[in-house]
Amino acid sequence: MGEAGILSREEALRFESPQWKHACHVLFYAPCHGRLFGKFPLRYAVLMQMRFDGRLGFPGGFVDPEDVSLEEGLSRELQEELGPGAALLQVTKQDHLSAYTSEKPRRVVAHFYIKQLTLEELQTLEEKATQAKDHGLEVMGLLRVPLYILQDGVGGLPTFLTNSFIGNAREQLIHSLDTLQLVPREQLQKAVNMAQKRP
Numbered sequence: 732m733g734e735a736g737i738l739s740r741e742e743a744l745r746f747e748s749p750q751w752k753h754a755c756h757v758l759f760y761a762p763c764h765g766r767l768f769g770k771f772p773l774r775y776a777v778l779m780q781m782r783f784d785g786r787l788g789f790p791g792g793f794v795d796p797e798d799v800s801l802e803e804g805l806s807r808e809l810q811e812e813l814g815p816g817a818a819l820l821q822v823t824k825q826d827h828l829s830a831y832t833s834e835k836p837r838r839v840v841a842h843f844y845i846k847q848l849t850l851e852e853l854q855t856l857e858e859k860a861t862q863a864k865d866h867g868l869e870v871m872g873l874l875r876v877p878l879y880i881l882q883d884g885v886g887g888l889p890t891f892l893t894n895s896f897i898g899n900a901r902e903q904l905i906h907s908l909d910t911l912q913l914v915p916r917e918q919l920q921k922a923v924n925m926a927q928k929r930p
């Protein structure tokens with residue numbers, strides 16, 4: 732086991748269904764050059780979604796009994812939530828980053844995957860997302876996470892982090908931005924601290 736409470740895929744699979752429900756979500760990201768207002772580097776496009784409950788989260792969902800594996804379940808959820816663009820992408824075991832368990836309101840093992848795409852692949856996902864079965868239902872829209880901090884010190888990532896997130900999606904996002912080095916650590920720390928001051 733790595734960090735406290737964070738499980739590997741294998742460790743997490745010891746929490747057996749039906750006592751435990753497993754869910755899989757994924758962070759898609761792509762290198763993205765270009766600067767906002769010709770000034771603030773965008774660095775990467777990181778995809779999240781506005782959920783039906785008004786919270787931000789990652790695409791994915793519960794693995795159902797019919798799904799033969801975690802990744803098959805994730806693939807089905809991605810097609811439901813992101814539409815035909817998701818069929819072009821394969822998220823595999825190797826993309827599994829971490830899993831964590833929670834008991835309230837029910838027993839859930841939340842698996843988290845990360846996958847790097849080309850900007851073209853990510854744009855295709857975005858373009859086709861309105862064709863998804865769950866568009867306008869479970870998913871109110873895809874969005875990109877602002878990774879920069881504007882001159883006022885709060886605009887951009889700090890303000891984004893003050894949104895409501897589902898489950899531990901906020902921690903998953905921050906941890907990924909750090910481990911994948913999508914945001915320099917010092918800036919990430921600044922954004923997290925600033926977000927805490929402005930709830």
Ligand code: GTP
Pocket residue numbers: 754756787788789790791792793794808839841869897898899900903
């Ligand atoms: P239904 O088909 O309506 O059941 O939705 P779903 O299968 O798409 O499930 P959903 O993605 O809403 O959530 C599955 C479980 O994971 C729930 O316990 C959520 O609270 C939790 N969850 C949803 N999104 C995220 C996320 O981005 N990160 C984490 N850690 N948990 C999430």
Ligand code: MN
Pocket residue numbers: none
């Ligand atoms: Mn404008």
Ligand code: MN
Pocket residue numbers: 791792793808811812865869
């Ligand atoms: Mn779903």
Ligand code: MN
Pocket residue numbers: 790791792793808812869
């Ligand atoms: Mn979902």
Ligand code: MN
Pocket residue numbers: 792793808
């Ligand atoms: Mn589902």
Ligand code: MN
Pocket residue numbers: 869
């Ligand atoms: Mn559903």
